[in-house]
Amino acid sequence: MGNKQTIFTDEQLDAYQDCTFFTRKEILRLHGRYHELAPHLVPLDYTNDPDVKVPLPLIVNMPELKENPFRDQIVQAFSEDGLGNLSFNDFVDMFSVLSEMAPRELKAIYAFKVYDFNVDNFICKEDLEKTLNKLTKEDLTPEEVSLVCEKSIEEADLDGDNKLSFADFENMISRAPDFLSTFHIRI
């Protein structure tokens, strides 16, 4: 990095390294990707922590997210301002959680957030229906959707409140070993 232009100071890179699951090189690459998203917005020089945010529509256009049915939800979950705009820190955060190294617990927290469409801290039937419709291109009839969702809740709901709390969700995930590898976006 030293030969061309300083993007981050060493201290910054150390901080990124210590707080995320990325190495220096990956941080620089992530910066490159972030810069690509909005070249006119994002400066190349990040040594003085510029307060730059890339809006959601630009982020969900990344090839890694473009086809993901939950792209908006993912970006929302990591957005500091709640509007879907991501600063570079949020951006790094997002891919850090989605990286291979992130522990299951951390991934579970954000996955829950992704699936909780109405932000009521429960995955209720409504959320599941939305999820299902996103997952199946609305191929199923409304009755089928409703049936599948009801059955899903019935299966996974441990405390009988007819919606999935985070505990239920985590319990389910602990029994789904694939989750670790599937809730993963390689950058």
Add this chain to the structure above:
Amino acid sequence: MRCKRLYPEEETAGLAVCSRDTIAYRLFHRNEIAFDSFVETQTRHQRVRRHHIWKHSTEQKCQPMSHYYSNEGIGNPAYYESDTLEVDRGFSRGFPHSNPYDAGQGSWHVMGAGVGMGSGGGRGPAEMLPAYSAATVPTPSVGVSRGGWRESWRDSASVLISPVHPSNPPTETPRWQPQQSYTVSMRLLGSRRMSLFPGGAAALDRLGLTEEDIQDEMENEEQDLVKNLVAMSTKDSDTAIRGLPMSFSEKKYIRSQVLAHRSTKQKHQFTCCADCSGQISMFVRRLRAGSGSVRQALALWQGFMKEVSGKFGSGVLSYFLFLKWLLMFNVFSFLVNFGFITIPQLVSGDAFTNTAKFNGLELLTGMGFFNNTIMFYGGYSADVVGQPPNAIYNMQLAYLLTIAVYMVLCGGSLIYSMATSFKSNFVLEGASGGAWTLLCSWDFRVVNERAVRQRKANLAVQLKESLSEKAQQDQLSSSEKLKRVGVHLAIWLLATGLAIGACAAIYFLSAYEQKQIVKGSDAATLLVPFVVSLVNLVVPLIYSLFNKIEHFSNPRMQVYAVIIRNVFLKMSILGILCYYWMNNVAHKPDTCWESSVGQSLYRLVVVDFFFLLLGSFFGEFLSNVIGTTCVPSLGVPEFDIARNVLDLIYSQTLAWISLYFSPLLTVIQIFKFFILFYVKKVSLMHNCQPPRKSGRAAQMQTIFIALLFLPSYVGALSVVAYTVWSLKPSASCGPFRGLRNPFAVVEKWMAVEQDWVVWIYEQVIRSELFFFLISLIVLVLTYFFWQLKEGRRLLIIQLRQRIANEGKDKAFLLEKLQKLQKSNRSSAGKPKTRMNNQRNVSNRQWYAEPGHEEALPDSRPPISESGFGGMRAAIPGSRPPMSESGFGVSESGFGGMRAAVPDMGLNGLRAAVPQSGPPAQLRADPASSTPSGLIQAMLARQQAEQDDDDYDY
């Protein structure tokens, strides 16, 4: 320090959350019953705490938070005030975003309490104010719940982030430290938001609290945090910080604090060394990071792996990862063999004296030209390299030990990966069904547009199938069941018969081949490998045809059945070949029989390679052509992961067996896998479609590793071990010529070795007693762990049962509450008009919040609000450990309701409370929560609320 005993929010939430602002503390002054119930709850929390301590058995862990729990607080008015501080926390979460603290961070800085504040400085409370109100007032529900969500993270964080070594027995080791630090840091984060509130000072005055008190509290918490993080090793604290569920700037803030603290601590201790050690630690960190980047750079085929997972998902990716893993095994094997066996042989100058002419066919047969080369066992000499007095390299020992060490390392690595894989993938019985399909099965790695479309369609079909299947299964008659069992039996018999027939054919063919070799026809030797590979290609295809006849209730059973049949086939073929070699070939001492076995293996490996290529041509390319042009109903083929992985396992078994007979065969194996990787890649990209049934990739991978270990590695090891231990090596060639068996080398070596080596050899390796003791100990340990496992299983069942009971308790309390409200309304029934209006507003907003409408449909203000608090008072105490995070989550919804109440005078104040208490104390035994006491508490709260109304107006 008056608010030192602020109750962590989970507890206070239960006690006073739902009453409004100042109600709570008056409640306890005025109402005897409530006080009693409060004390009762308090003692329960004590019990809870004890429970918690027991659970972690570490005083250390509890020490920093102990001041939260001490009983003294009951008599202290600030205690109740602190309760009220908690009351409307929801408002303080009013940021419309998940992460409210960084604004707080700024103000924190202003207050001068921060150490080494990194980011976010300068954004003070004043600056935050507009955004704050703008966000909260117009859209209270959205903003609040987002914030509340975040809040709940912190509530649950210490549960979510389990200790780094969960399997360790709870001891007073620093291993538990990470969890502790999470808890503390979570609390700190709560406190960092303190001066967010706009009119905070006035509100504080009303409660008799000053900012200094809060600041004190904050400092305490910060010290706790820093102490704990600093106490950890650098690596542990880094991992801990990385795993915190918060935004980067917060993590960075915590990190900067820890670093600052660490460096000052060092300076205090050794001023002269501090600089040096700081630099060293920095250097080590950079080095570690550097090694990480190097590892990444070395990782093969990164880009391609991403492409595959993007197009085909994790299942297909696991095949390529497996292939890569095997390739690494072989590269290591090559390095070891080449370094310790071949190079000394070449150096010794005793190179092969080859007279045979090279005519091309040797590349396939490995005979003729290759006969006496270092490729095979026969090419190695039994000499001692160098002059005996100084430089000694014993070729015999080197040959034996190199292979032994490689085998041991391989075994260790296999067992390790198998165990870790089992641990993460088979801990609990697999989840299945709709919820799993919906929430866990989507592969976030898939980025290809077509693949996504296909996946969506497949998922829809899968769900529809599962709906119809369930209906179908119920009406299966017993005669039909019997028929199915019959079909299974017949097919198993057929499959086994096929395998046995193939084995017999191969055995006789091998005998025939031996005769041909004696006659001198080289090309005939290719017959056996050809037939073996053909069987390996065709019979699995027949097996896959069985799928059309057989019906398994569970698709996974089908996959397992196919795998078992294939493994049986491949392993019995290899077994019969080994039997033939050991029995017939090995008893011809006049020839160099090891080399001829090595050549047979060479042929098998090479021909297998061609058949693998053919397999991808027929299996993928041709069926693609047929599927797209001739018979469209067949469609584009899928990549058959199971078949391909089993082929790899078979190849690897061959390579392991050949280790002794042909040390350099791994070179061929490396080339084979390398080329195969690219062939499969091209074939996959051009011919295949993403698999229809997704999921279970992780479990399949575990099974493949297990298969690689159990029949494959263990089989190869036993063949090699048998050869080394019992077979007489050929007299004319190879390193072990003239010995009784290859293992005799070790005995020969012992005769000239020093005492201690001999002692170890005699006492350990040759001693029955030693192995007897070892096996005894292992058996006892196994029994012990098995019992432990059984105990854990029971515990899991009990805990799950408890969660279910909690749900019932909740429903029961809710019902009771409603009854109470009705009776209360009919008896008391003179609410204040103005209050009522406001309440109506708030409740309407609350009802408007999604997810809560059904919770309490017919409860009406003013009672419902406090009533809910009462109900919730029951919940925290009786939550079992597993669900406490759930509680944290559920709570925040109410935060939203409370925040919507417009007449909150003390909004800001609520923000001043460190809101994220250690969730651990939620752990309570449900038996200790007495519903009657709680209901009394509810009643008391309602009473107090009415009193409060009188007081205000």
